[in-house]
Amino acid sequence: MNASPDASGVLLDISSAERETGLSKDVLRMWERRYGFPKPGRDDNGERQYAVPEVAKLRAIKRLMDVGMRPGKLVRCTIEELNALGDRRVERHGDEAGPTVEHDLVALLRSHDAVGLQNALANGLMRQGLQRFVLETVPPLNRAIGEAWMRGELQIFEEHLHTEQLKVALRTAINAFPRQSGSPRVLATTFPGEQHGLGLLMVEALLVPEGAHCISLGVQTPLEDIRRAALAHRAEIVALSFSAAFPVRQASEGLATLRRQLPPAVALWAGGEMTRRVRRTLPGVLLIPELAGALAALGGWRAQQAAAGVAT
Amino acid sequence: MNASPDASGVLLDISSAERETGLSKDVLRMWERRYGFPKPGRDDNGERQYAVPEVAKLRAIKRLMDVGMRPGKLVRCTIEELNALGDRRVERHGDEAGPTVEHDLVALLRSHDAVGLQNALANGLMRQGLQRFVLETVPPLNRAIGEAWMRGELQIFEEHLHTEQLKVALRTAINAFPRQSGSPRVLATTFPGEQHGLGLLMVEALLVPEGAHCISLGVQTPLEDIRRAALAHRAEIVALSFSAAFPVRQASEGLATLRRQLPPAVALWAGGEMTRRVRRTLPGVLLIPELAGALAALGGWRAQQAAAGVAT
DNA sequence: GCATGCTAATTGTCCTGGACATTTATGTCA
DNA sequence: TGACATAAATGTCCAGGACAATTAGCATGC
16 A cells, blocks of 8 residues: 555555645645645655655644635745744733643643543542633633644644543533433534534533533534434524634535524524634524633523513 | 525535545545446536435445445445345344344434433443443444434434433443553554544443553544554553444554554554454454454453463 | 725635556466 | 466546635725
8 A cells, every 4th residue: 555665654645644634635736736835755656645744734734724824825834934823823812821720731641641630630620610610721721732732742642632531521520410401402513524522512511500401412413414403302502513623614504504494493503713713694693702602692592582581 | 605506405515425425525426437326416517416315325335335245236226225235234133132122222212302311321221230231232222223224214313312322321331430540551542534432432331340441542543643642651452443434444554554563562452343344364453343352352461461471 | 094895816626537556256277 | 175367346546627715905985
């Protein structure tokens, strides 16, 4: 397969490059044609062979594109410049408080102490309470991890471990709440193509303590099935989560379609990093770019229901 | 986008078809060229527009291919014949016991009673114990659900709900075990491209009660990071899970590469439906096509360690 | 000065049709 | 029967063209 001259895969074929970078084969070939980057070597058979540093740069570019930058400029930067761009973003955002909890947790993560990490998470969760933990600790932590990863200070598997442990911690905490009934009934899932489920867990963690009844379908539910599920479970709110990498185009389209197919009485919420990049306003869709917005939205929904109840 | 003449998407573009069927754009076009199926219509712009029944048939074909059949024959069948082929497989497999627990659970699933389902799962789990539940109840249940889905008796969202609830139930049960230390240290994850994490949870559910220390990285860890994680966490066993749909080719290659990069002392286990289709023997890789095999493998590993300990 | 609308540049996805590597099936010979 | 060679089946890659959608830049008017 990998007909690379030396033993282990220092060169990646286009499929692997696609997997590693999240950029489609079409895009990889197109950039090569248009920008002259990447410029992979070829094997005996004329097929592209991407070098590891090339892939690293592609990954950095993808990451910056996910927060709204354009590829045309980025391809001309060196990997260092790209990292600098990433770092600039960090400073702009956080850092007003100085090193804190998330710093410790990242350190724990880097020491590969799975048990310690699990304990630290459980600890923070207990001390702050589920909602505050999700609102105040998790987002900066995720940001810190994302940026550390981009600077090469963190390996992918460390990020994976963190996500996994966080899921376990949140799930455990959510389960501690009684979940027989509750109102409103919220159906939570993601669109096909979106495989990050942490966001779902986080909304759930915010809403369940408020007495909502959350039904999570996990990730990647086809549109048509979201509709069916909403009807079958008599959901009053459908909540979707989108990570930064999700294509805005696909999301807007999907949300519009879903809005058309859902009964008007059912609210449609969209949250997650991606929603920051949405320009168009989508009628009948509530965008929730900030996590705290989910709580506000719940409050709003309840007020509206009450008002409607009084009015009728 | 979907420039379909009528309002809601009864026609899918090739991207959607890819998502819905799991068949790549390349394959969809290739089959059209070679077999004359699928034969999507075209929009004003000459782009393919797949009809829903067409996609359903493609899905059925994919499903049968995942258990080893060849596409060349399958494309010529009608959807009914495909379903019949699927059913035949069911009868061959299960059914020696008559309708049982899984039947009830499927019924519960179809009634959209999330809470009831959750209770039923927790109930069964408590009654049977974690390991027996995973060994005896979960596999037939999954099979029943898969087949019901294929016969169109179950919607995708119902399958999603089931998976999600099962994950919660298993996770909760696993957490009930103390997990400070333990031996051996097992690192569990899946290859990039494999997004089904239920298998991981199931191995974990089998091994943790035996006193093993499981570290799960979740799904889709790049090869290189699996290696790094194994070293960082001093894993003695690396366990991979592959669903039926995972391409054997990619798996064999990946396992061989990983085997080369991992210290020889670290055992490499591969489990899941896919492993049934592996022909080649992979030196240094233990294939575990049956769930119970994981327990046997653990026993074997311990015996070997003991023997080595005595020998030295 | 700022909103609005238009053109131009940017960017991603799809298309066709060809080439080829790999795997599976088939057949033949020992 | 088993090993090996050959043929059929199948998936992935390539090139380069076309085009739709988005964004940026700019001019016009209030």
